[in-house]
Amino acid sequence: MEWLSTENVIAVGTAVLGVLASAGVLWYERRVPRRKRIGYRVQLDTPIGNNSAAGQANVRLGLFNETRGMADATLVLLRFENDGSQAIGREDYDSAELHGLIAEFEGRTVRGIAVTLPPRTEHMMGHFSAATGLRHDGNRLYIPRVPLNKGKHFKLLILLGGGATDSPVRIIGDLVDGDVVETRSTTLDDTPPLFSRPARVLTVLLTACVITLSTLVMVRGETPPPIGCEKGSLKVVGSTAFEPVAEELAAKYEQDCPGSQITVDARGSAAGIRELKEAGESQQTGSPALVTLSDGPKSAEDEQLTENRVAVSAFALVVNDKVGVRNLSLRDVRRLYTGEIRTWSELGGADLPVILASRNSNSGTRGVFQRRILHGFEPAESSADCHEKSDRRARVFRCELDSTDQVLATVADIPGAIGYSELRTGTPTKGVRHLTLAGHRPAIDGAYPFREIEYAHTYGRPPADSLASSFLNYAMRGSGQDVVRTHGHLPCYTPEGLKICGS
16 A cells, blocks of 8 residues: 555654644634633832831832831732633622632731722722722732723732732632633833744644655655656657757756657648658557647647647747838738739838748748738749749749748848748847837737747647656646746746637
8 A cells, every 4th residue: 555655654644733733722722712811910019118127228208208107118019900801790700708809918918008990991990899898907908809801900009018028929819710810011121922822832833744744855765756757759840930949848858857768850830740640540549659849729620639738939020131121010011922012112121122931831830920910821932942033923032941940041141031930039140130010029928910829739648647748748837838938938837828828
């Protein structure tokens, strides 16, 4: 039973510990404050006589120096508060007497008391009288059953004699289903804790869980290869526009996943689709170890192919730098390709003939250009080498090339040439300039129309544990997304990519 491995047992155990710790803290936070509670503390205990017998001499001015019997007098200020979460009534005091609590001062005698209340609680003064149990006898002060709402308090200022300050002060009494506890105030010099004690305990427990799991991963072995690496051989064919991306993806996958071998053979989207269909039809069962990249979706008759959206690619019209034209309307582009415009001077450019450096019929980029820009087909080829017009009767000077690199090299070499390619982010080809369309610069998003989704096709659906599936996951959802971005494309499986790829 593989799930009973040491790693799984410890992982489950630490997770359970974290859940129990969280539940315990929640229980504590909810259960404990529900108890009724009176907190008390001594806020002042100071001599007001000379207290020479106790070695506590001080400076005395006025009545304290002259009043009889004040030589050993002290003042104590006691604060009582409801610091629980429920109101306390008279019936909540656990006492059979009239009073509710007793304050006992060891070694001292109570001589007098004064009650102080917070603002807007003057109505509570009626609870402090002899009739409600307020009295003193020797070293004891009897405190009435004072009802206290949550957060309310009162203070007792007590005049004592016959003893030194800091002698023990004890509160006697209790609450039914509650507590009477000594509390501590935060002085101006104290820094209050950032987190409560339960929060600190929970943090320590959860940190221990994380450290345990981290140590387990480091001790038990090396980090597993990413994305479920698969071994074997795979061939990637199709789009020459996407060829630089495919080559880098293949190299990085082989580096991350030893034992895999991926060959890239880009000869055009249409040629790649044909090769994939032939490989699938010749194989009796299953899906061949072949992936085709194409600029645009499959055709309606290719039902046996499974397509995956990889990225959004931007394309651009490119012209020779000597043309002198930097922007074209879509109407002017179509007029160039129908032969209505034959020299660049008709568009305000140089007196050079218009030479169309196009792609052959295998090109997915050509298909994108025809769908997105021309809304129709390009004219027939009229030149075999892009230098001489072989068909003198043709209205256009047009040649066909096998790859994007050939288009860029030809446009750079021939004054007056115009072509198209994907929008590359590397060093631009010398002598070649991008055209803006209707004032819009080449871009993946926005109003620029010359863009398309790059698809990866397989014959049928390859097994989940195949190299083809693993490579596609790597390219679309894994580390390969960084490679796609580096080349100027937008991965479909990103928040911004989903908006475009899904539209």
